[in-house]
Amino acid sequence: EPEVTQTPSHQVTQMGQEVILRCVPISNHLYFYWYRQILGQKVEFLVSFYNNEISEKSEIFDDQFSVERPDGSNFTLKIRSTKLEDSAMYFCASNGGASTGELFFGEGSRLTVL
Amino acid sequence: AQTVTQSQPEMSVQEAETVTLSCTYDTSENNYYLFWYKQPPSRQMILVIRQEAYKQQNATENRFSVNFQKAAKSFSLKISDSQLGDTAMYFCAFMKGPYNAGNMLTFGGGTRLMVKP
Numbered sequence: 001e002p003e004v005t006q007t008p009s010h011q012v013t014q015m016g017q018e019v020i021l022r023c024v025p026i027s028n029h030l031y032f033y034w035y036r037q038i039l040g041q042k043v044e045f046l047v048s049f050y051n052n053e054i055s056e057k058s059e060i061f062d063d064q065f066s067v068e069r070p071d072g073s074n075f076t077l078k079i080r081s082t083k084l085e086d087s088a089m090y091f092c093a094s095n096g097g098a099s100t101g102e103l104f105f106g107e108g109s110r111l112t113v114l
Numbered sequence: 115a116q117t118v119t120q121s122q123p124e125m126s127v128q129e130a131e132t133v134t135l136s137c138t139y140d141t142s143e144n145n146y147y148l149f150w151y152k153q154p155p156s157r158q159m160i161l162v163i164r165q166e167a168y169k170q171q172n173a174t175e176n177r178f179s180v181n182f183q184k185a186a187k188s189f190s191l192k193i194s195d196s197q198l199g200d201t202a203m204y205f206c207a208f209m210k211g212p213y214n215a216g217n218m219l220t221f222g223g224g225t226r227l228m229v230k231p
Contacts (some may be wrong), residue, residue: 004158031215043205045218055216091159095215101147103219105159 002026006092006106012083014114021077021109023092029093031055031076033103034067036088043091049075071088116141116208127196128230130218134181135191135208136227143167147212148182150190153204162204165189174179175228196229203227 005024025032034046048055049067066078075094079086088095089110093103117140127133139148150162165173165182172180177197181190193200206222 008182035219035221042223043221045220048216048218050216055214056218058218097215099165101149101160101209101213101215103159105151107156 002104004092004094004104004106006052006090006109007012008109009107010110010112012112012114016081019079019082019086021079021085021090021111023075023077023106024073025075025092026096026104027073029094029096029104031097032067032069033093033095034077035091035093035105037091037108038085038088046077046090053108061069079111082111084113087111088114116143116146116210116220118206118208118220118222119206120206120225122225123223123227124228126230127193128137129196129198131196132192132194133196133227135193135204135206137189137191137222139187139189139206139208139222141187141208141210143210147211147213148180149207149209150178150180150189150191151205151207151221152200152202153205153224154199159205163191193227198229198231199227200223201227208221 007022032049037043046081047057047061089108091108134175146167148165152162153159163175177194203224207219
């Protein structure tokens with residue numbers, strides 16, 4: 001069964017460093033998303049992406065964040081200069097555009113900023 | 115802005131019994147969608163069940179059903195004949211309408227359910 005895959009599963013970085021989290025959505029899906037969950041808190045929406053542009057973004061998704069679909073398969077989240085508060089589990093998801101609204105999530109990438 | 119509240123951080127149930135997970139939400143929207151997602155330990159979140167706000171009939175999917183009370187802004191999940199594989203974190207989520215796949219989901223804080231043998 002097709003799955004959304006994310007790499008790395010865990011990344012440790014120093015404050016101020018750039019981080020790129022990678023996702024491979026399900027191949028025929030059209031909509032892509034990033035969500036994050038800070039430990040002990042709610043899962044929060046960051047951004048949705050369709051047709052090579054951002055559809056919607058939250059207040060969290062400031063200039064430090066960017067997304068890109070560099071080729072036909074990958075969807076990346078870049079954090080330019082990481083802060084301690086960026087430590088979280090980052091979930092990628094995709095959707096084929098069906099009206100069911102079902103998102104298919106990856107297992108997440110845990111980012112630890114020291 | 116929408117908020118979703120799950121008041122039960124943890125619950126447990128004996129195998130084969132029935133359990134109900136609570137969810138309330140706050141919105142000024144009239145057109146929206148509600149979801150329950152399940153996240154088993156170390157696995158992806160998967161959709162359990164979905165409800166359109168304009169539908170009065172409660173959604174059901176096999177052993178999973180919802181009690182959707184629009185006026186009360188309540189959306190509880192009932193799991194019948196609980197199985198060990200139902201052990202997971204359950205998230206209630208809200209999406210405002212009209213439906214657009216790019217719309218964000220607003221999640222509740224989750225309920226950790228443990229099914230005991």
